[in-house]
Amino acid sequence: MIISQNKPFEEITEYLKDCEKIVLIGCAQCATACKSGGEEELIAMKKRLEEIGKQVLAFIVPETSCNYLLIRRDLKKIKDEINEADAILSFACGDGTQTIAKQVKIPVYPGNDTLFVGEVERVGQYSEACRTCGECVLGLTGGICPVTRCAKSLLNGPCGGAKDGKCEVNPENDCAWILIYKRLKELGQVENLIQIQQPKDYSKTTYPRNLNLREKDGGGRQ
Known part of the structure; x- marks a missing residue:
């Protein structure tokens, strides 16, 4: 699971200093499990932003924010609000935030810091498990x-x-x-x-990495 946590509110408001109308987007997978981007967290963030004079036009928690086709489908549900908004505030991981940004023509700001790939030891307790x-x-x-x-x-x-x-x-x-x-x-x-x-062989971790299963041969190697 990708472990993330909310950025400090002061950093978020700095991103949004020139924005009045905001759309919030979370993620029903990792960010919800980490309590950094589920419905509960978005409702709380909506309240905090409105307290400082921002207008939250909509918020959604997509099934997953890092799947290009699924997020495109879900963004269509709030197309009018996105067209009116000054910015989107993403409470997915860094991958999800970038996937959202590819779909829209307004700024997409991260509400989360992405920490590591880890395992859930128990609710609210995580440990780094893989360096990919x-x-x-x-x-x-x-x-x-x-x-x-x-x-x-x-x-x-x-x-x-x-x-x-x-x-x-x-x-x-x-x-x-x-x-x-x-x-x-x-x-x-x-x-x-x-x-x-x-x-x-650190050439295998040269960024950005890609995997295209359609180009793999029967031996499982590209």
């Missing part, structure tokens, strides 16, 4: 990502600076490689630790 690095090594590390969980993103074992099982960079975090060792031991795969991993 393009070369997944989870099959060798017991399902624990060293690129994300290790502060130094080490691919071949611990740095040696851990103390009492905690990371030397951030003692609040468990050492990823100690967690990996324990997990591999449970799985009977400790021998994975002696497999030397080559440095990552």
